[in-house]
Amino acid sequence: MESFSMSLNDEQRTIQEWVHGFAVSAMRPIAHEWDEREETPWSFIRAAADTGIYSFDFFANAYADPTGLTLMVALEELAWGDAGLCMSIMGSTLAVAGLLAAGTPEQQMEWIPACFGTPSDPQVAAFCVSEADAGSDVSSLRTRAGYDEATDEWVLDGTKTWITNGGIAAVHVVVATVDPSLGSRGQASFVVPAGTPGLRMGRKFQKMGIRASHTAEVVLEGCRVPGHLLLGGKEQLDERFARAREGVRSSQQAAMATFELSRPAVGAQALGIARAAYEYALDHAKERVQFGRPIIENQSIAFALADMAISIESARLLVWRAAWMAAQRLPFTKGEGSMAKLAASEAAVSVTDKAIQIVGGFGYTRDCPVEQWHRDAKIYTIFEGTSEIQRLIIARSISGLKIR
Secondary structure, rough: OOOOOOOOOOOHHHHHHHHHHHHHHHHHHHHHHHHHHOOOOHHHHHHHHHHHHOOHHHHHHHHHHHOOOHHHHHHHHHHHHHHHHHHHHHHHHHHHHHHHHHHHHHHHHHHHHHHHEEEOEEEOEEEOOOOOOOOOOHOOOEEEEEEEOOOOOEEEEEEEEEEOOOOOOOOEEEEEOOOOOHHHHEEEEEEOOOOOEEEEEEEOOOOOOOOOOOOEEEEEEEEEEEEEEEEEHHHHHHHHHHHHHHOOOOOHHHHHHHHHHHHHHHHHHOOOHHHHHHHHHHHHHHOOOOOEHEEEEEEEEHHHHHHHHHHHHHHHHHHHHHHHHOOOOOOOOOOOOHHHHHHHHHHHHHHHHHHHHHHHHEEEEEEOOHHHHHHHHHHHHHHOOOOHHHHHHHHEEEEEEOOO
């Protein structure tokens, strides 16, 4: 088992500096423009691919880090640069997590590289779970998958909503219900490549924050995919369903297994937003003079900054611990992944709110980055499991009770 250290090693520090430099030079200068345009920033995605940050190799090496910290460090720096731009490339990794959670080694080797494309032709991927009536309650999915034995194809019908990269992705990983009688245990995941007949983009959403990241509906109408695109394969699915019908407890269902893998990474992004706002507010408080002295000399301002620093540092410890545990294949017996995501996302909202208060009226304008950071932060308490759902998971984990 890899020992846990509070210090980054030389390779991790090098990656941190490299990604931070990219954030400074390639993200901060264009962040406001793409927030205003609210379009997919393909020029930025190509730049990230050219640099090597958005690539299968980079993420494979980060996932292979036995400490689990390399990806967390990189994500914090990217979100520090800009959360919307970060999500325009990081949204693909949720589909990757879905492939890692449910796919066979052969499926992973084929489809994970396809999620990124190549430096000359970068692509994005989408993980399709949420529906209009199934957000936090993923057991209520109405999207159905039926098996056509005559053609060895799966037929998917339904509408997914609030999907990052939905409809523009080269690879859609779709979670659908195969056996409704089994609830969440009757679900499976499928790869649906771009151009598959019956797959189309529905409504594109206009959002409060992370507006450089594409979010839309994904509509599946008689969408046929070959049998080999069922993640894990039909034999494994049939065995899992048989155990479920016999009442045998099994591993988490498809959607939740993916979210469990991704929660520390989501927390790391939230940390990047919080740190950006904290640093801006700290610099402002040192420079802004009122009543003959810098405002940081006022206890109310200094204490607010102290609270901001504490919330960021404590959340980072939870994120790093969860990432290390995931890399060691240690179970989250106390909801450690949810703790990390909850603490970091709540810190991002609180810190950005305090930053606006410290900066004052200018902080409320679109010319000030803390206004955007506050808008960007809020989604982290909602997507991939709301704060309420995270608390529920933690409460169930520590109590052993089915708390509702």
